[in-house]
Amino acid sequence: MSIVSKWKLIIFATKDRRLQKVSRQVITLLCNYHNEKTGQCNPSQLRMANDLGVSDRSIRNGLAELRQLGYIDIIKKGNVGLSTKYSIDFNLQEKFFQATGKMFPNDQEKFFLRTSLRTYLEEDKIKIITGGGGG
Secondary structure, eight states, X not given: OOHHHHHHHHHHHHHOTTSOHHHHHHHHHHHHXXXXXXXXXXXXXXXXXXXXXXXXXXXXXXXXXXXXXTSEEEEEOOXXXXXXXXXXXXXXXXXXXXXXXXXXXXXXXXXXXXXIIHHHHHHTTOOOOOSSSOO
């Protein structure tokens, strides 16, 4: 999945008031850990807990909520010392908007790409090279 797909899902999760704060943080981490080339996403719960500064129980609760609401699925359950492999539904926001009759209009998506994504990339000091107009 592209960085745009990841970013759209993170924005969608941020606005999803059904999610607890830790669940929003967990989906952001999972998107960060997702390897675009291999499709793998398998951070350990302990690693996520350390990254977020929360308990492993909080991570488990966040993962359960994300799974219940369709954000993620478990491909392979890990054992002690082995990480669980997760599948992320990067099309969840589009499915939601289709089900509710609401979709992103093109101009809103262009605005999203010009503002949110650019801001995110600039904060990480990554230069965006465009084929013209610059944005």
